[in-house]
Amino acid sequence: MPDEQEWPRVKSTIYSWLWRSPASNSLVVALAHLSSGDRTLDIGCGPGAAVRQAARIVTKGRAVGVDRSQAMVAIARRRAEGLENVEFEVGAVEALPFPDDTFTVVWTVSAFHHWTDPEAGLEEIRRVLTPGGRLIIVEAQTSGEHGLSAAGAEKLRAELLRHGWVQPVMSRHQKEFVVSAHAR
Ligand SMILES: C[S@@+](CC[C@H](N)C(=O)[O-])C[C@H]1O[C@@H](n2cnc3c(N)ncnc32)[C@H](O)[C@@H]1O
Numbered sequence: 001m002p003d004e005q006e007w008p009r010v011k012s013t014i015y016s017w018l019w020r021s022p023a024s025n026s027l028v029v030a031l032a033h034l035s036s037g038d039r040t041l042d043i044g045c046g047p048g049a050a051v052r053q054a055a056r057i058v059t060k061g062r063a064v065g066v067d068r069s070q071a072m073v074a075i076a077r078r079r080a081e082g083l084e085n086v087e088f089e090v091g092a093v094e095a096l097p098f099p100d101d102t103f104t105v106v107w108t109v110s111a112f113h114h115w116t117d118p119e120a121g122l123e124e125i126r127r128v129l130t131p132g133g134r135l136i137i138v139e140a141q142t143s144g145e146h147g148l149s150a151a152g153a154e155k156l157r158a159e160l161l162r163h164g165w166v167q168p169v170m171s172r173h174q175k176e177f178v179v180s181a182h183a184r
Contacts, residue, residue: 006114007069016047016075024176025050028107028138029057031178036060041103041128043093043121044068044111048076048086055086064103068092093121098128107136112156113147122163129183135165136180141172153177 007015028050034040034057042051045065055063065088067073073088080086091097093108094117106125115121125135137156140147148156153170156179160168165181172178 007067007072009071012046012069012071012075016072016079019047019049021049022109023174024109024138024140026053027173027176027178028109028136029053031136031180032105032107032134034058034105038104039102040064041066041096041098041106043096043106043108043125044114045076045088046072046111048080048088050107050109051076051086051088052080052083055080055083058085061085061104062087064089064098066091066093066096066098092116093124096124096128100127101130102128103133104130105134105136107138109138110140110147112137112139113145119163122160122165126165126183131183132166133183134180135160135183136178138176138178141175141177148177150177153179157181 037060038058039061040054040063042065045067048065051063051065062085070090073090076088143149157168157170160181168181170179
């Protein structure tokens with residue numbers, strides 16, 4: 001369901017100017033260790049900086065972004081004009097508009113804390129990931145609501161383990177927590 005109330009056009013435009021190339025987006029692309037044939041999905045991609053960076057590496061694959069805000073997707077599409085292996089779709093993590101086993105790597109940056117149903121979202125990600133595919137969740141380190149605390153990141157890692165994800169790992173970076181795991 002589109003998220004025009006939370007991320008309407010004006011808020012999306014301001015966000016996209018303030019956060020033109022967030023360090024967290026470069027971090028996730030570096031951590032993904034992409035190969036040219038990877039098929040990547042960025043959930044809650046916002047203006048699409050990480051998708052554009054990935055597209056330069058996955059030249060034989062595809063770099064896809066999905067966001068439940070139509071305004072964000074419009075901005076992301078405009079900024080990616082001219083890049084051939086890039087796509088942006090409107091959609092929510094709880095009901096991803098992609099077939100099973102589509103992507104080799106899925107990530108989400110500064111968006112997990114917005115999800116309405118994290119458990120349903122993680123199930124959907126597992127559905128669209130190929131077996132052995134990788135999930136990377138990046139969130140700001142915070143004790144407030146716009147990110148994760150250390151305890152929250154560790155809880156997320158434990159949840160992934162409990163739900164059958166393989167080798168979930170939590171790591172601390174300069175300003176972010178990263179929780180990653182492989183699909184079975
Ligand atoms: C803080 S922005 C982060 C954007 C981008 N990932 C970045 O790092 O710049 C959060 C984005 O997540 C999107 N979002 C929130 N909940 C979502 C959900 N359940 N499914 C898909 N997108 C969602 C919002 O529309 C918004 O564009």
